[in-house]
Amino acid sequence: MRMHKLVGLPSAIALAVGLAGAAIAPANAAAPPSAGPASTYLVLAPQGGNTKAAQKRVAAAGGTILASYDQIGVLVARSTNGAFETAVKGSGVQSVASTDGLGTTLIDDNITMGVDTGAEEATGNPTAEPLWANQWDMRQIDVPEAHAITTGDPSVVVGVLDSGIDATHPDLATQVVKEKSASCIGGVVDTSQAAWSPTTSTHGTHVAGTIAAAINGVGIAGVAPGARVASVKVVNDDGFIYPEAAICGYLWAADHGMQVTNNSYYIDPWEFNCINDPRQRPVWLAVQRALSYSSRKGTLTVASAGNSNVDLQHKFTDSTSPNDGSYPVVDRTITGACRDLPAEAPGVVTVSAVGPTEQKSYYSSYGQGVVDVTAPGGDTRFRTGGATSTITDAVLSTVPGGWGWAQGTSMAGPHVAGVAALALSAHPGMKPGQLASFLERTATPLACPEGVYEPRPGYAATCTGGERNSFYGAGNVNAFNVVK
Template sequence: MNNLRRKTLAAASAVTLGAGLALAGGMAPVAAAGPETSYLVLAPQGNGTAKAAARVAAADGTVVAAYDKIGVLVVRSSAPDFTTRVAGAGVESVASTAGLGTALDEGETVEAPAATGDPTAEPLYNLQWDMDMIRVPQAHAVTGGSPSVVVGVLDSGISSSHPDLATQIAKDKSASCVGGAPDTAEAAWNPTTSDHGTHVAGTIAAAVNGVGVTGVAPGVKVAAVKVVNDDGYIFPEAAVCGFMWAAEHGFQLTNNSYYIDPWQLNCRNDARQRPVWKAVQRALRYSQSQGVLHLASAGNSNWDLAHKITDTGSPNNGTPEDRENLTNACLVLPAEAPGVVTVAAVGPTGEKSYYSSYGQGVIDVTAPGGDTRFRTQGARSTSADGILSTTFNTTTRTNGWGYKQGTSMSSPHATGVAALALSAHPGMNPGQLASFLERTAVAKSCPSGVYNPVPLIPAGPDAYDATCSGGNRNGFYGAGVVDAYNAVK
């Protein structure tokens, strides 16, 4: 992430390889209609949504989706005073989600050249340094994953025609959540303007089929849960829908390589953002109660999330505001929500990626995310220091393979390892699985002094300074680098 202008957590420096009457209840007269706007309407939890839905209808709103189990309605209305008129008995809070979505950062990918390697391995495996780092080949000697494990990829969709993914997708469990209500049509959950989700899915579960690359857990199934609209925005109602879909369709895991709303730090003490936080938190808690473990990217701002932060770039789809000394009341969602496994990134040397956010007590584990700016012996790293995975050209509608880097790429590695762990040791609940993932990670110590792997880049000599704190569990690496073999043996 380049400062705060990045929505999905793939770094910007993507790698190139190659109206009327008074209403009952004392509501104000209806004002002239404005543009249709989306809202999250929260009812008091535990009381259902019937009263809130009645308030919505009386205030000239339309319920798009009702999530009764968590007391959340996704609503659209063209009434400019909707938030005022809907308030009353049965409605706890309401927030407009207009302007809350953040543009997807696509990055660049191109086709990878054919490569020869071990004839018993996938053709491009010799370019997958990330798989060796976390001991995927050793793990596959034990298990490549069970098809009973379903991983939800909450992202921009998955190409169902990709030769490395076509057999890997649980189509009956895939849906688009764009707009806040699920659409199960295959065209709806395929990518339209972004291949980000296709790349993430390949890291998790690309098939071992003699074509292209391997995923960490090729034996498991991935489900496409599309939360990115055609303009590249991820609105909170889409994320809520995605978490609820996962809960109701037997997912054990979800990967979340994004953050919600243009405020990269969502502040619970901000009246504009608190309803969003509460709705997302309700959906997360419910899905966790149904056996779903969520893993999420830490972010690409090189922020120390454990300390006060100055945010000068949010909202990143409007006029930024200067927000200084933000406290821990302001969190990255979903990465910093309770119960979510937060994943940082390392490059091919095993050191913290220059862009990866960090923080003592925030980062749970780390995984390969790529680092194309790490200089080794005075030489600039190459595109091959990113993560090679499956791609989809949304202009030509063709499938391929290419490089990306970011914590967007590290999170699916950890998700794949968690899927292998659950395959080898079934029956763990989300909390147990999260703990197991940490216990089987390989601890990595803090570097000494101020860490700055890229002192000569144009951003400035100190642009990526970072200081690590902690012992075996620390701010850069959490419990350590995930290890697929440790997770299955």
């Protein structure tokens, strides 16, 4: 059994505020040579080919097909045959791999706060919302100025690939598109509201509120309250996101016309030792096929950079650095299947986090050529130089039963998804590539801090690049600039 260590996230912080990161599910025991416990497999037909021959091979090998994603030539199968992988290989099957042990997690320790709900009626002005005074994040990216022009168009639906959305929440009840919401747990679509509602995690509800909480005289305002969100639940009750769920989620969002998805989780195949375990490569290849399909269908994927304060660009390629043994140093060009997903997949907008002073949040990962833009994600430590936590410097949003604070790059991502929704409302018809470059062009550039940046002891990082740099990419997204 092997557990992923969350780099630089002391438990005290994780308890105080929500920090999303990646962790590894315990690997299952090796399968016995014959019948054993059921495992889930991804079976890849040749790229561009159909899955008919692969379906026959799965049946012959003693597998049950749970889902057939013909759009990308991927089957999700389940089998108790310990020799399933060997048996299913052959003509019509490019590769096959079990997803056992390849689940990643969200960390979602939000704190709810009491709220005065006897507030005045909304006027369409976000600054009249009762909790507006706490929404430094919205002021930072000029949301009020944007809302004077548009709050977004209801035809724009942002898919929240997360732990489910509470559609009964007073700030979200009018905002969730139920007919486009679904659970993808297990790689299989379930459209019942119970299936796509939150069970063990508040994370998805928090993300949804940042994107689209209503201007209704209650609680907070989101970035694009005129647009809507759909719950695409990919996090299971144990807190894990398995590759088959992520694949199902990307395809569901793309096939239901969602022009933007928000992805507040982070799959780091290297943490799963992808390069030394070729068995895993088909799994990550299937995830990339799904991402690429969704981009072709017109969906922009917004992804969080992660909360490990690591340089994503130099993590593996800096062969001049001493290899500390934590990652193999290899040429990434030959190991495309081992990219961090979705953060490093082509066409994905990857987001780092800043706090109330528009400086990199101490926990935010970064990387030249990886981070495209930044957005408010909160920083509860900058105010005291790391000594103590200031909860109001996190991001306030909706949680089941109320409103709560959380910080993390998974809080920054939904600000970008919301701004993307505003951009599509003001300028309909943009393709994902055009939208991505529009978000970058309209961002407010943020300069690199000089020298070593260490806002909190133990969280040192060095920024590289000019106007476009490793900490902030093209800069902080701006809601007004995309609608004016």
